[in-house]
Amino acid sequence: xxxxxxxxxxxxxxxxxxxxxxxxxxxxxxxxxxxxxxxxxxxxxxxxxxxxxxxxxxxxxxxxxxxxxxxxxxxxxxxxxxxxxxxxxxxxxxxxxxxxxxxxxxxxxxxxxxxxxxxxxxxxxxxxxxxxxxxxxxxxxxxxxxxxxxxxxxxxxxxxxxxxxxxxxxxxxxxxxxxxxxxxxxxxxxxxxxxxxxxxxxxxxxxxxxxxxxxxxxxxxxxxxxxxxxxxxxxxxxxxxxxxxxxxxxxxxxxxxxxxxxxxxxxxxxxxxxxxxxxxxxxxxxxxxxxxxxxxxxxxxxxxxxxxxxxxxxxx
Amino acid sequence: xxxxxxxxxxxxxxxxxxxxxxxxxxxxxxxxxxxxxxxxxxxxxxxxxxxxxxxxxxxxxxxxxxxxxxxxxxxxxxxxxxxxxxxxxxxxxxxxxxxxxxxxxxxxxxxxxxxxxxxxxxxxxxxxxxxxxxxxxxxxxxxxxxxxxxxxxxxxxxxxxxxxxxxxxxxxxxxxxxxxxxxxxxxxxxxxxxxxxxxxxxxxxxxxxxxxxxxxxxxxxxxxxxxxxxxxxxxxxxxxxxxxxxxxxxxxxxxxxxxxxxxxxxxxxxxxxxxxxxxxxxxxxxxxxxxxxxxxxxxxxxxxxxxxxxxxxxxxxxxxxxxxxxxxxxxxxxxxxxxxxxxxxxxxxxxxxxxxxxxxxxxxxxxxxxxxxxxxxxxxxxxxxxxxxxxxxxxxxxxxxxxxxxxxxxxxxxxxxxxxxxxxxxxxxxxxxxxxxxxxxxxxxxxxxxxxxxxxxxxxxxxxxxxxxxxxxxxxxxxxxxxxxxxxxxxxxxxxxxxxxxxxxxxxxxxxxxxxxxxxxxxx
Ligand SMILES: Nc1ncnc2c1ncn2[C@@H]1O[C@H](COP(=O)(O)OP(=O)(O)O)[C@@H](O)[C@H]1O
Ligand SMILES: [Mg+2]
Numbered sequence: 001x002x003x004x005x006x007x008x009x010x011x012x013x014x015x016x017x018x019x020x021x022x023x024x025x026x027x028x029x030x031x032x033x034x035x036x037x038x039x040x041x042x043x044x045x046x047x048x049x050x051x052x053x054x055x056x057x058x059x060x061x062x063x064x065x066x067x068x069x070x071x072x073x074x075x076x077x078x079x080x081x082x083x084x085x086x087x088x089x090x091x092x093x094x095x096x097x098x099x100x101x102x103x104x105x106x107x108x109x110x111x112x113x114x115x116x117x118x119x120x121x122x123x124x125x126x127x128x129x130x131x132x133x134x135x136x137x138x139x140x141x142x143x144x145x146x147x148x149x150x151x152x153x154x155x156x157x158x159x160x161x162x163x164x165x166x167x168x169x170x171x172x173x174x175x176x177x178x179x180x181x182x183x184x185x186x187x188x189x190x191x192x193x194x195x196x197x198x199x200x201x202x203x204x205x206x207x208x209x210x211x212x213x214x215x216x217x218x219x220x221x222x223x224x225x226x227x228x229x230x231x232x233x234x235x236x237x238x239x240x241x242x243x244x245x246x247x248x249x250x251x252x253x254x255x256x257x258x259x260x261x262x263x264x265x266x267x268x269x270x271x272x273x274x275x276x277x278x279x280x281x282x283x284x285x286x287x288x289x290x291x292x293x294x295x296x297x298x299x300x301x302x303x304x305x306x307x308x309x310x311x312x313x314x315x316x
Numbered sequence: 317x318x319x320x321x322x323x324x325x326x327x328x329x330x331x332x333x334x335x336x337x338x339x340x341x342x343x344x345x346x347x348x349x350x351x352x353x354x355x356x357x358x359x360x361x362x363x364x365x366x367x368x369x370x371x372x373x374x375x376x377x378x379x380x381x382x383x384x385x386x387x388x389x390x391x392x393x394x395x396x397x398x399x400x401x402x403x404x405x406x407x408x409x410x411x412x413x414x415x416x417x418x419x420x421x422x423x424x425x426x427x428x429x430x431x432x433x434x435x436x437x438x439x440x441x442x443x444x445x446x447x448x449x450x451x452x453x454x455x456x457x458x459x460x461x462x463x464x465x466x467x468x469x470x471x472x473x474x475x476x477x478x479x480x481x482x483x484x485x486x487x488x489x490x491x492x493x494x495x496x497x498x499x500x501x502x503x504x505x506x507x508x509x510x511x512x513x514x515x516x517x518x519x520x521x522x523x524x525x526x527x528x529x530x531x532x533x534x535x536x537x538x539x540x541x542x543x544x545x546x547x548x549x550x551x552x553x554x555x556x557x558x559x560x561x562x563x564x565x566x567x568x569x570x571x572x573x574x575x576x577x578x579x580x581x582x583x584x585x586x587x588x589x590x591x592x593x594x595x596x597x598x599x600x601x602x603x604x605x606x607x608x609x610x611x612x613x614x615x616x617x618x619x620x621x622x623x624x625x626x627x628x629x630x631x632x633x634x635x636x637x638x639x640x641x642x643x644x645x646x647x648x649x650x651x652x653x654x655x656x657x658x659x660x661x662x663x664x665x666x667x668x669x670x671x672x673x674x675x676x677x678x679x680x681x682x683x684x685x686x687x688x689x690x691x692x693x694x695x696x697x698x699x700x701x702x703x704x705x706x707x708x709x710x711x712x713x714x715x716x717x718x719x720x721x722x723x724x725x726x727x728x729x730x731x732x733x734x735x736x737x738x739x740x741x742x743x744x745x746x747x748x749x750x751x752x753x754x755x756x757x758x759x760x761x762x763x764x765x766x767x768x769x770x771x772x773x774x775x776x777x778x779x780x781x782x783x784x785x786x787x788x789x790x791x792x793x794x795x796x797x798x799x800x801x802x803x804x805x806x807x808x809x810x811x812x813x814x815x816x817x818x819x820x821x822x823x824x825x826x827x828x829x830x831x832x833x834x835x836x837x838x839x840x
Contacts, residue, residue, distance in 0.1 A: 173433035191428030192399035
């Protein structure tokens with residue numbers, strides 16, 4: 001094996017790995033831009049992964065078979081949106097502390113997904129999942145073609161969401177409101193922007209993205225469901241939002257960096273390179289911590305009132 | 317007839333009737349009745365915490381009154397939120413600017429301008445056109461593409477005004493618009509408001525009674541939530557208004573003592589300090605403050621005052637030069653060492669730097685001493701001692717609050733300042749640095765703080781007072797230094813300082829050395 005094939009191999013595993021992280025962290029970015037951090041992302045992803053799988057699994061060999069994956073993604077998205085709204089009810093309307101509420105949602109989602117899976121399915125069961133759709137011509141380009149243009153449809157969409165999210169955040173009226181309620185809710189309120197409504201909307205969008213991110217894991221990546229399928233990606237997604245300074249492109253960079261490091265550490269093990277595997281497994285996480293420690297915090301850019309509930313008649 | 321939805325008709329008369337608003341432990345507005353007619357300027361004055369902001373927030377629909385009604389042209393209206401107030405043509409420039417710092421000026425205006433939200437893409441060019449129109453009509457220059465955090469306070473104020481006008485306000489509320497402005501900016505604003513009164517009605521809140529008499533047609537005075545005076549401004553004097561406002565005659569104390577005669581306490585030599593943006597904010601500043609002396613620092617804010625205060629308090633690195641207190645070198649020492657050496661500090665930004673706003677008043681009062689044996693047994697705080705300390709300071713410094721356990725951030729500005737003053741003075745400092753100590757405070761609070769500073773002077777403390785208010789400096793100081801672009805241009809004896817002389821120096825114009833007396837202990 002030449003060095004080039006090794007590198008291409010690492011990339012062709014690493015890039016699809018990044019999709020679920022990317023989707024989840026773009027969603028979390030909308031939450032945080034509106035001033036709410038949702039640690040429950042992990043739980044929403046679990047539910048999304050389970051419901052996506054469940055849908056595709058139960059529609060197998062029925063008249064709906066051609067739509068099984070589509071239905072799976074839709075159901076996961078709807079469930080994610082509803083969980084996002086539940087989180088909004090708890091934190092925005094009832095002012096619950098966001099960290100605790102998030103951990104609650106994480107446990108609820110992960111626990112419910114596992115329990116329902118054991119109840120309805122039981123053991124490890126594979127599904128066909130999302131097929132790869134090579135893009136004509138482009139996928140034939142030597143070297144990069146198979147790496148970049150031979151993924152499933154959800155992966156392409158996820159990468160398209162990066163410029164789209166940036167447009168929504170910086171060019172649309174809704175994005176303007178989201179940024180305002182996260183940075184200075186009182187100012188937004190005095191300008192007749194409903195802080196509560198905007199935060200609900202942002203959390204719904206965040207939930208939608210997290211749900212789909214979960215469905216990607218079960219339908220697109222693993223093509224099965226297991227209790228620990230999300231494996232901390234929801235928390236990594238939250239970290240990546242800080243890492244990316246609440247900016248979609250930098251979040252994309254973070255997701256890629258993390259996933260490629262992950263794929264690199266797998267290759268290190270597979271290739272039998274003499275390197276303690278415990279350290280190899282740590283590599284992606286250490287990398288994120290190191291980069292986080294060295295990136296200047298984007299104070300002026302970020303949502304200044306992140307994590308603080310807003311009450312019009314309260315002074316502080 | 318029930319309340320009607322607001323309409324865009326012209327506001328010929330706005331009337332509030334029997335407005336009462338309670339907050340936990342306090343009645344902020346107590347059956348307030350007021351009427352403002354077309355093209356009228358009503359000045360609303362009152363001490364800090366009198367309920368002015370609360371009343372205005374009710375007019376904007378931000379707070380709901382517990383009792384009372386608002387009438388426009390005789391018809392009752394109900395404002396559920398600022399959207400309703402905007403629809404009726406009322407706009408407000410808030411005491412604390414309501415701008416999103418990490419967005420541009422145009423984006424800030426767009427936020428409230430619903431017409432720009434109709435398409436998928438935000439219509440920023442339409443917003444900019446609107447800003448240009450308003451800025452042209454009222455001669456208020458702004459840069460629509462600048463980020464708000466890049467703007468000075470005066471510029472932000474302008475953005476606030478433009479924003480409110482862009483929303484179509486024909487009834488303008490200005491809550492302490494001049495508190496944070498330089499004297500020049502204030503004069504410009506007054507001229508502008510007078511011009512604007514020809515096509516709108518204005519409610520103007522200010523502590524500076526000279527502004528009130530210069531600008532308004534009618535004046536209303538609030539004291540502890542109640543209207544204690546309503547009438548025309550003509551014939552009122554600043555002193556008379558001050559008496560009505562506080563309930564007693566206000567006489568700002570003057571420094572009548574002989575010039576500072578003690579030993580040099582706080583000595584600053586050739587100080588160079590960088591600003592946040594990396595250039596030299598202080599370039600070779602030197603002075604000394606003696607025991608029992610108040611040295612004032614005059615200057616337009618932004619000429620290095622902030623950096624100087626922070627360098628003295630150990631909050632900013634000194635690049636070159638030396639600071640010493642009672643002969644002890646304190647250059648680049650930690651704030652802890654500087655505090656322990658006996659330097660008291662009243663910071664410029666009282667809510668963010670002077671107190672921890674989510675801590676109780678009691679806790680804030682021992683913030684600098686919680687680890688000392690007086691207040692702790694090593695790991696536990698002596699809570700009885702803490703409470704006793706707070707109770708005695710509350711009495712000595714007249715801190716008005718519903719409870720000493722409530723969050724310090726919920727106090728009015730004047731009371732926050734009293735908490736800081738109490739904490740600093742209780743520590744019996746050798747020297748005190750006071751940065752704009754009365755900015756934004758009412759006359760009662762100003763009198764209180766001036767009196768305390770003079771008492772401290774009499775006890776032999778060296779006081780370094782940074783201020784923009786020439787009256788304050790001339791009343792209190794033994795000597796006045798003038799800072800311009802990071803350099804001390806001159807140090808005048810307090811009794812010789814005149815407004816024109818200080819004004820020229822503050823503008824950076826140095827008169828020939830002829831008309832000044834040489835200062836003892838002063839560095840050339
Ligand atoms: N949101 C609030 N929560 C609790 N107390 C408040 C609130 N707003 C104002 N107050 C209290 O109401 C009183 C009036 O405050 P305010 O209207 O801000 O006074 P002013 O503007 O005249 O200085 C003060 O005692 C203040 O502490
Ligand atoms: Mg006020």
